[in-house]
Amino acid sequence: MTLATDQKDDEAGLSATSKAMLAMRQQVFDLWEAGVRDHIDEAQAVSGPILVNTLPAFYDNIAEALTPSYPRRHGADNTTSMSAHGGERARMTTFRADQIILEYQLFRDAIATAASRNGLRFAAEEWRVVEVSIDVAVRDAIREFALIHERMRERLAATLSHDMRNPLSLILAATQLIARSPDLDAARRMAGKIEVGAKRMQLMLAQLVDVLTFERAARLPLVLSVFDIRDLLISAAQQFNIGGDERVEVSSISMVGHWCRSSLYRALENLITNAVKYGDGGVIRLKATNDRGRLMLSVHNTGHPIAEDQRERIFEYLRREGEGQMAEGWGIGLPYVRSVAEGHGGSVAVDSSAAAGTTFIVDIPLDCRPYAGERSG
Structure with missing residues (x-):
């Protein structure tokens, strides 16, 4: 039973190549996961379910597309599943864009390796379907990955302009008072306020760095x-x-x-x-x-x-x-x-x-x- 994104639940009507693809599915993902963890340091701390996310459905979509009569030109046709893959990479991991491209290259290599081990020989047009599927998936995933990070930058800009206004105003007012006051004790009190405002800004900047490092979008309150x-x-x-x-x-x-x-x-x-x-x-x-x-x-x-x-x-x-x-x-x-x-x-x-x-x-x-x-x- 496949996990393709069109909810097809049997192999009826699929070509011999499509069925052979589905039969070697487990081997492909074992090879791919080992390759990703070996080549991408950021993948070491990512659990298996988060690492694989929408790729099994994408793989089954490719298998379907290898049947000429099937109404799917390539594995990313008619579906947003690969955009979802890029979105999860942005929200759930610290992957960079080049590492997403690499994981798709490793995915293609895993398919080729598993096919060789299982005696599956792709015709030129069949392998072209595999390559086009991966090319389009990379484009979709990177586009969504970039959009999420762009929205994150917009939120950061809004946070900077709003939340830092108060401590900056406090620091500015305190420095002006120090410049005008001949009283050393008053100057020291103002210096204390400057220190408080500076520490607040330091904390905000640390939090912003955390957000830049890993997306922490607002989530629904869930009771598990x-x-x-x-x-x-x-x-x-x-x-x-x-x-x-x-x-x-x-x-x-x-x-x-x-x-x-x-x-x-x-x-x-x-x-x-x-x-x-x-x-x-x-x-x-x-x-x-x-x-x-x-x-x-x-x-x-x-x-x-x-x-x-x-x-x-x-x-x-x-x-x-x-x-x-x-x-x-x-x-x-x-x-x-x-x-x-x-x-x-x-x-x-x-x-x-x-x-x-x-x-x-x-x-x-x-x-x-x-x-x-x-x-x-």
Whole structure:
């Protein structure tokens, strides 16, 4: 069963090369993770689930694209999953942009090495699909990585202009008083105030350096507990399956992890509501799978796809796109879903095309305790 971002759950219709790619998946990721930890010092302190983040789904997307008849030109086609990868690198690690490029190069090398070991020979056009997939993924990941750091710089500029105004005013006023006062004791008192203001600025600068070193964006207050994600999916589906209408289907094995039940439930509600609102009235599928310590939670609907130029923007607060049906707006629902995913140490992505429908994917660690703060319940 694949983890591709279009929620395909079997290998039916895939070519022999695609199936061979999926069969060697575990070997590829073992090679890739070893290579990343060997070549990127910053990866040493990163746990496995955070290191791998959205890459398993990307790998399965590449495998799908190797089937000529499959409606996916390359592994990053129709999906924002690789932008999510770059966003997680900015928020969850101290990786630099050049190191993100290197990890994709190592990913390509791992595919080539595993293929050689398994006797898989790519045709020239098939290997071209692999290379194009990685090239586009690098572009998407670096763009999101840069955007997040740009927003961080904007926040830093606002912080500097606002928070440092008071201690600077205090220092300026104290120096002016010292210059005018013939009283030594008064001058000493003013010098003490200058020292207080300078220490405040020193602390602020230290905090700003911390923020520059590692992104600490504001997160939702999460209360973590241990529960089975399948139970949560069934409960969410029942809320929409009223009066014998089995419109929402659940596909998930029993899977226990550490998450915030209430926020994940609300995120699911938002995603199902959007699927009802923008779908074509067909079945809505809720699915949960896991791989390498990550939970991949998805909501799929058929119907009108999200335009390519809107896929990234719909996660912005109060963004409303287009005219007619779309103009009713995504409101704060999808930005809330993104906040939930990021608060759990993960990300959210969308895969949307006319052929495959629309799938929203919440991709988070199975154990979110190291990434979601210390609150538990």
